[in-house]
Amino acid sequence: MAQVLEFKLPDLGEGLTEAEIVRWLVEVGDVVAVDQPVVEVETAKAMVEVPCPYGGVVTARFGAEGSELPVGAPLLTVAVGETADGRPAGDGSGAGTDGAKDGASGREPAAEGSGNVLVGYGTSEAPARRRRVRPTAPVLNGRPRAPEPVRETRADTPQAAPSTPAGRAASADGPVPVISPLVRRLARQNGLDLRKLTGSGPDGLILRADVEHALRAAGTQDRPDTTKAGAAPATAAPASVTRVPLKGIRGAVADKLSRSRNEIPDATCWVDADATELMRTRAAMNAAGGPKISVLALLARICTAALARFPELNSSVDTEAREIVRYADVHLGFAAQTERGLVVPVVRDAHTRDAESLTAEFARLTEAAREGTLTPAQLTGGTFTLNNYGVFGVDGSTPIINHPEAAMLGVGRIVPKPWVHEGELAVRQVVQLSLTFDHRVCDGGTAGGFLRYVADCVEQPAVLLRTL
Structure with a gap:
């Protein structure tokens, strides 16, 4: 006998409270296996495929593509048990009436080898491919029953009429x-x-x-023709006004930057540095063979060395407890521009990595950011951020601190400029470095010392040998 179980949008972690349905991966009438991905959703941090904890026949879907659902709202329903011909509805998934988690009873799905990658739910190593069944497949209370039509409604209007994406x-x-x-x-x-x-x-x-x-x-076709009789007067509101909702990645960035400005008394200091020797060092490294080393990786290595000398900047402020929280490990965030907006992936334990390892990790996370596959865990937990805005062709900026961190180093473009070198005017590769810091965690002397050490390492990379 089949039982219809309701699968609710799970807690995706990191304090996320809602998600937008990007693409349904199953249709009503499909047979799904335990932990098979059934929908792709986008949170304020990343796009995630959500696995279903039940094995059976999909009888209804809730929410159209493009709609937002809060955590805990119904996502879909699955008929679990035997179909009319006696086959398991889960198609070999092993999840029957007693093996699935019911929202009312709190029972867990009995699926061996399932890893808890979503809060409250797991995923199997090799979910079975879905296949379609005839509409008369589900059986409820011993009687054949056609599956319910797809119900795609918004969470705030659960009884709305079905909509077409x-x-x-x-x-x-x-x-x-x-x-x-x-x-x-x-x-x-x-x-x-x-x-x-x-x-x-x-x-x-x-x-x-x-x-x-x-x-x-x-x-172009919809633009009004003001030359015709009866056209709107020149004083009418412009028809080209567009309102863009602040949601998803853009909304999350707006909230975080606003909170940073509201809570953190930040200050910025900057310095120009001669990066000629740094660029020569990188060229020598790459000429020696092996994976190519990026400029960003060298700057990251310099940052971790500087944070070891000035740990005050690898911290955050607990406003409720009125305490400064200093971190022993450096989890380095870096700004990455994507089609979905600005994201800040985090390189874990950056202080333990060499330039080659940092280069590889930057490349891996950047590619994931562009594909929209970064997980919430890869976008949170940073303790210090490196922002290379020089890639946009600008020399300087005053970065906004990535809340709740205490500092961010900004790096402008490296360009040939006139520079006094060894007492003579010469053309050198010059870069502007800017440090925005939380004035609660340190004073200007500490911030200036950090920035000066970074500049010294850029100008004379051999300075780093002291910390290797």
Whole structure:
């Protein structure tokens, strides 16, 4: 006998309270295995595939693609037990009526080898592929029953009528040739039907450029003609105003920066440094063979050495306890610009890594950031941040501290400039370094000492030999 169990949006960790549905991975009527990913959601920190703790037949979905659900809201329902022909609904998952966690009874799914990667739920090593069943498959109370139609509603209006996600015609057959969730979202937010587009990518794949071109064309067609009779007067509100919701990554960044400005009495100091010798040292390292060393990795190595000398800056402030919390380990965050916005991945235990290891870790996390696959754990827990805004072609900036950290080092572009070297005017590779720090954790003397040590290492990399 089958039993319908409700799977609620789990706690994704790190204090996250809601998530946006990006893409459903299953349809009503699909057979799912225990711990099989059923939906892709985006939190304020990353995109995550959510596994289902039950094995059975999907009977209903809650929430359309693009809608936001709070943690604990119904996500989908699964019929667990035997189908009309006596087969397990979970298709070999081993989760029956007694093996699944019921929201009312609190029973846990009995799935061996399941790891607890989402708070309250686990994932198996090799979830079975889903397959479709006939609508008459679920059996409830011993009677054959057709699965319920998909119910895609927002959490605040659970009884709303079913809706069709943007970019997908309800009566159309076949998948839309789109891979990137970003492309789907861009189309959805602008009400663009992806089925009406012809992709310029391989095999007709719809790219972001295709969507942007279509939106520009639609904007040209919709622009009012003020030369016609009865057109709106010149004093009318402009039709080109666009309101962009502060949510997702953009909203999280806005909240964090606002909190930093409101809570932290920050100050900034800066210095120009001759980076000629640093660039020569990097060139010599790369010429010696092996993996190439990045400039960011060398700057990170300098930062960890400086924090060992000035540990006051590797800290945070507990405002409630009125205490400064100093950290023994350096978890180094670095700013990475992506299509989804600015994110700050964290290199764990950066103080224990050499330049080669730092280069590899920066590359790995940057690629994950661009693909939108960073986990919440990879975006939190930093103790100090390195911001290389020189990649944008600017010389200087006054960074905003990444709350709740106590300091951030900003690095501008390295460019040839006139410089007095050994008493003579010469053209040297010059960089501007800026340090924004929380004035509660230290005074200007400590901040200046830290920045001066960083500049000395940039100008004379041999200074680092003292700490190796």
